[in-house]
Amino acid sequence: MNLLSRGVRWYIFVAGLAAGSFLFYFTVHPSVQNFSVWPLLSFLAFSLFFEILPLPAADRNPVRVSGILYFAAFLLFGLTPLLWIVFLAVTLSEILQGRVWYRAIFNVSQLILAYSIGGIIYSLLYSPVGSLWSFGNVVSFIVTTSTIFAVSHFLLSGIISLSEHRDFLSVWKGRLEGIFFHLFVNLPIGVLVALIYRLEPGILLVFVFPFAIAHYALRVQNTNRELDKKIRELSLLFEASHYLGTSLSLKRALQVLLDVVERIIPCERAQVFLLNAEDGEVLLSLSASNQPFIAGRELKWKQSEGAILVVPQKGYGMIVDDSIGKRWRAVRAWDPEAMVLLEKLYANQESSMNVPLQLGDRPLGFLEVTSPNRRLYTEEDLKLLSTLANVAAVAIQNAYLYEDTLGFATKDGLTGLYNHRLLQELLDKEVAKASRERFEISFILFDIDHFKKFNDQYGHRTGDLILKEIARIAEKCIREGDIVARYGGEEFGIILPHTSKAMALEVAERLRKSVENADFAFLPQVGRVTISLGIACLPHDAGDKPSLIEAADSALYFAKSLGRNQVISFTRKIKARSERERILGVERLQSFLMLKIARMLANFLDVREGGSPGRTVKVATWVTKVAKKMKVPLEEISVVRIAALLHDLGKIAVGKKLLRKRGPLSQEERDAVRLHPEIGGTLVGQFPIFQRVSAIIAQHQEHYDGKGYPVGLSGSDIHLGARIISVVDAYFSMLEDHAFRKAFSLEKAKAELEKGSGTQFDPDVVKVFLELLNDEVREKVSP
Numbered sequence: 001m002n003l004l005s006r007g008v009r010w011y012i013f014v015a016g017l018a019a020g021s022f023l024f025y026f027t028v029h030p031s032v033q034n035f036s037v038w039p040l041l042s043f044l045a046f047s048l049f050f051e052i053l054p055l056p057a058a059d060r061n062p063v064r065v066s067g068i069l070y071f072a073a074f075l076l077f078g079l080t081p082l083l084w085i086v087f088l089a090v091t092l093s094e095i096l097q098g099r100v101w102y103r104a105i106f107n108v109s110q111l112i113l114a115y116s117i118g119g120i121i122y123s124l125l126y127s128p129v130g131s132l133w134s135f136g137n138v139v140s141f142i143v144t145t146s147t148i149f150a151v152s153h154f155l156l157s158g159i160i161s162l163s164e165h166r167d168f169l170s171v172w173k174g175r176l177e178g179i180f181f182h183l184f185v186n187l188p189i190g191v192l193v194a195l196i197y198r199l200e201p202g203i204l205l206v207f208v209f210p211f212a213i214a215h216y217a218l219r220v221q222n223t224n225r226e227l228d229k230k231i232r233e234l235s236l237l238f239e240a241s242h243y244l245g246t247s248l249s250l251k252r253a254l255q256v257l258l259d260v261v262e263r264i265i266p267c268e269r270a271q272v273f274l275l276n277a278e279d280g281e282v283l284l285s286l287s288a289s290n291q292p293f294i295a296g297r298e299l300k301w302k303q304s305e306g307a308i309l310v311v312p313q314k315g316y317g318m319i320v321d322d323s324i325g326k327r328w329r330a331v332r333a334w335d336p337e338a339m340v341l342l343e344k345l346y347a348n349q350e351s352s353m354n355v356p357l358q359l360g361d362r363p364l365g366f367l368e369v370t371s372p373n374r375r376l377y378t379e380e381d382l383k384l385l386s387t388l389a390n391v392a393a394v395a396i397q398n399a400y401l402y403e404d405t406l407g408f409a410t411k412d413g414l415t416g417l418y419n420h421r422l423l424q425e426l427l428d429k430e431v432a433k434a435s436r437e438r439f440e441i442s443f444i445l446f447d448i449d450h451f452k453k454f455n456d457q458y459g460h461r462t463g464d465l466i467l468k469e470i471a472r473i474a475e476k477c478i479r480e481g482d483i484v485a486r487y488g489g490e491e492f493g494i495i496l497p498h499t500s501k502a503m504a505l506e507v508a509e510r511l512r513k514s515v516e517n518a519d520f521a522f523l524p525q526v527g528r529v530t531i532s533l534g535i536a537c538l539p540h541d542a543g544d545k546p547s548l549i550e551a552a553d554s555a556l557y558f559a560k561s562l563g564r565n566q567v568i569s570f571t572r573k574i575k576a577r578s579e580r581e582r583i584l585g586v587e588r589l590q591s592f593l594m595l596k597i598a599r600m601l602a603n604f605l606d607v608r609e610g611g612s613p614g615r616t617v618k619v620a621t622w623v624t625k626v627a628k629k630m631k632v633p634l635e636e637i638s639v640v641r642i643a644a645l646l647h648d649l650g651k652i653a654v655g656k657k658l659l660r661k662r663g664p665l666s667q668e669e670r671d672a673v674r675l676h677p678e679i680g681g682t683l684v685g686q687f688p689i690f691q692r693v694s695a696i697i698a699q700h701q702e703h704y705d706g707k708g709y710p711v712g713l714s715g716s717d718i719h720l721g722a723r724i725i726s727v728v729d730a731y732f733s734m735l736e737d738h739a740f741r742k743a744f745s746l747e748k749a750k751a752e753l754e755k756g757s758g759t760q761f762d763p764d765v766v767k768v769f770l771e772l773l774n775d776e777v778r779e780k781v782s783p
Contacts, residue, residue: 007162012106015155019109022116023087026080039201043073044085051093070115071145071190076197079119086111110155118148145187250399254288257367257392262290265353265385266376267369269345272357274365274396287365291345317355317386319377351376355389359397367392412486414464415471423485423493424545430483430497431545434538442504444494445552446511446533449564451490454529463490465522466529473518477511493552501537501569508533508567516565530565532556541570615732620644622728622769623721629768632720640721643696647725650680650697677701678710696721700729705759723762727753727769730761 050066066089074082090111094104125140161168254272261270271289349370357364367389371377410422418426427443434441448454448470455463467490474484474492483495496504515531534555542548551570559568568574623644627637651673681698699713699722706714734749744752750770757766 005162008159009102011159011162012102012109015109015113016105019112019116023083023112026083026116040073040077040081040085042201043069043077044088047073047085047089048092051089052096065189067148068190068193071187072193072197074115074119074122075191075194079116079123082115082119083112086115106155106159110152113155114148114152117151118144121147141187141191249402250287250396253392253395253399257388257395258288258290260388261367261369261385264388265369265381267371269349269370271345271368272365272392273368274357275363289345317353317382317389319379319382320352320354346370348372350374353377353382353385355382355386357389357393357396359393364393364396415468415486417471417475417492418483418485420486420488423483423487423495426483426485427493427495427545427549430495431538431548434497439498440500440537440539441548442496442499442501442535442537443548443552444496444504444508444511444533444535445487445491445549445556446494446508446531447489447491447556449530449532449560462522466520469518469520470515470529470531473514474511477514478507482507499537501535501540504535504537505567505569508535512565512567532559532564533567534559534570535567536570615736616645616648619647619725619728619732622732622772623724625772626724626728626765626769627721629772630720630724630764636721639692640696640724643693643700643721644725644728646680646684646693647697647700647729648676648680649683650676650678652679652683674701674709695719696725698722700725702726703760704762708760718762723765724769727761727765730756731769 047066047069050069051064070082070086073085087108090108091104094107099107122140122144125143157168257272258270261267269289269291271291272287274287350372351374352368352370354366354368356366367385369377369385410418412419430441448466451463451466454466467486470492471484471486474494478484478494479496481497482499485493485495487493494507496507499507512531512533516528518529520529534552534557536542536548536551536555538544538548541551554574555568555570558574559566562568620641624637624641627640632640677698677700681694684697685694696719698710699718702708702711702713702718702722703726704715704718704723706712731749731753734744734752735746736743750773753761753766753770757763
């Protein structure tokens with residue numbers, strides 16, 4: 001409202017005119033009587049005091065209790081004196097606090113209008129014949145205060161929606177919490193003050209003392225809270241300074257920066273943009289973000305385009321309270337895909353802070369935080385973020401210098417060949433060139449056979465000598481224009497531009513024979529040294545660099561599996577075999593890890609519920625037996641077993657005291673416990689490897705007759721695994737002592753299962769489970 005629009009000006013003018021009309025009308029109305037001036041002056045003085053000194057409140061606007069005195073004055077003196085008290089108290093407080101004139105006019109006007117309309121309604125509803133506490137008069141009090149609140153907040157919501165271009169209903173709903181303060185604080189205390197004032201006018205002075213104490217106590221409390229906040233912020237800044245100062249990796253430094261920002265500044269999104277001048281243009285790189293779908297994206301536009309460049313170019317931070325996406329639409333020359341990503345990134349963002357990342361006069365970029373809440377950030381937040389950005393700028397500059405230094409180290413220190421980093425860069429360039437100019441490029445990956453044996457038997461010094469000799473031989477065997485580099489460890493890579501697979505085979509075979517026939521004079525007792533080689537060619541075996549390397553690596557792996565000391569060229573058959581072995585290996589590892597994690601969590605939940613580790617594992621073992629007996633597919637049995645181990649995971653959200661409570665549970669407590677299947681299924685479903693398990697966990701408390709929870713599924717609609725877990729878990733639960741009952745005997749537990757067969761439990765599952773239990777008993781008693 002700093003720049004008044006025409007609509008806002010008219011709104012204030014109409015409100016002021018209406019308020020003045022009400023004040024004039026009730027002042028000259030013939031029903032107005034003469035009142036003693038001193039009581040009115042006392043109420044005016046104390047109302048002014050409460051207007052100037054509201055009660056401080058944490059994380060919200062200060063609470064003004066002047067409404068208590070306004071309502072008391074209304075009950076004691078009537079509507080006209082009240083309006084003049086409101087008019088003078090609010091006007092003087094606005095002047096003493098240095099408010100701008102239009103704000104003072106509006107605040108006075110909306111209060112006069114609210115109390116005028118409320119007073120009219122009160123005069124229509126109040127019955128002087130009945131008791132003050134009669135039902136009709138109490139209703140009139142409540143309706144009056146509700147009307148005062150409704151009119152006041154209607155006017156406030158109107159001016160906010162006009163000045164900030166926001167939807168009126170959303171503003172109105174956001175302010176509804178004030179009605180409780182008016183009804184439960186202003187109304188009862190105002191009535192109480194009026195009643196006591198009639199007996200003793202000095203009550204106002206007594207009323208001020210607790211208010212003053214509360215005011216300064218809350219100020220002290222808020223001050224302490226602010227000090228705690230500052231201490232926490234300083235601690236986080238110190239922590240950030242430490243990690244940023246010791247991090248030479250740009251990626252790591254930016255991640256630390258975002259982590260600290262999210263802990264200090266309330267935000268939904270945080271991102272770092274880095275700038276780099278290239279040929280008269282500015283390259284804007286979204287180098288770090290907590291939104292992974294856009295992180296690392298590079299965007300270009302001219303220096304003169306885009307309001308977003310104001311921050312790094314001018315070197316000062318700014319707070320934006322507007323739809324942030326509008327600023328990006330001013331930027332031209334972006335590719336359509338980038339625009340889609342940016343609109344997605346800034347959807348529903350209403351507040352942002354942007355601070356420069358700069359070292360001296362050199363702009364490095366800027367740091368930005370955004371939020372969907374309007375008017376969220378303050379100048380204090382901007383200063384804090386600027387301080388953090390200054391620390392981060394030094395770390396970013398150090399990371400740049402470190403990466404520049406690494407750029408000089410393009411050679412492997414041991415062999416003198418190009419290192420892995422340069423090999424990757426050169427292969428990038430050659431693959432891009434080959435794709436653009438449509439020529440073949442081959443890649444050879446080879447390593448030394450049984451190299452670990454040399455290191456173990458003769459030491460790493462001998463191993464280093466072997467690596468040096470292999471590098472010397474490789475340099476002699478390649479052609480002019482080929483590139484050989486140490487790929488890592490005992491592995492080497494060779495880039496062969498303009499080379500078909502057949503020509504690459506010749507180079508590889510020549511290298512293999514040269515190594516095999518070489519005289520390693522420093523290894524008289526070792527015999528010969530051999531190498532295995534894998535070859536892949538672009539575009540026949542791969543379409544890009546990663547797949548080219550992967551194909552060569554698969555061929556190398558195949559060569560070693562066939563006995564080593566040979567050259568293998570990549571084929572589709574090798575690819576299929578490699579993928580099959582990789583998938584089987586991953587699946588075995590994944591199944592093993594899932595089982596380990598599930599067992600660990602099961603034991604933890606057993607102990608937390610007051611039992612001993614191993615109870616849930618026993619349930620899972622019997623669930624597996626039942627599933628096998630019912631001829632469940634082997635792959636599905638593994639899923640059901642893990643579900644049995646994790647079926648009570650949702651109880652982690654239930655308090656430990658509630659799980660161990662003695663005696664019956666209340667309805668509220670039962671409802672809390674009944675949430676655990678749904679919570680457990682949701683928690684497990686967050687992890688991709690547990691996706692198939694989550695549905696079983698969520699259904700394990702469903703009953704066969706449809707009277708279970710959380711959904712009320714029935715019959716075959718319930719997953720078979722959940723039906724099995726329900727039976728087995730119930731049986732072993734009955735065999736244990738609980739806080740609310742003693743353990744059942746084996747026979748009684750079986751009888752309970754049979755009793756619940758067809759209602760709570762699946763009869764087929766009960767039948768199979770009891771058969772297995774009886775078989776186990778017979779095995780134990782047989783000779």
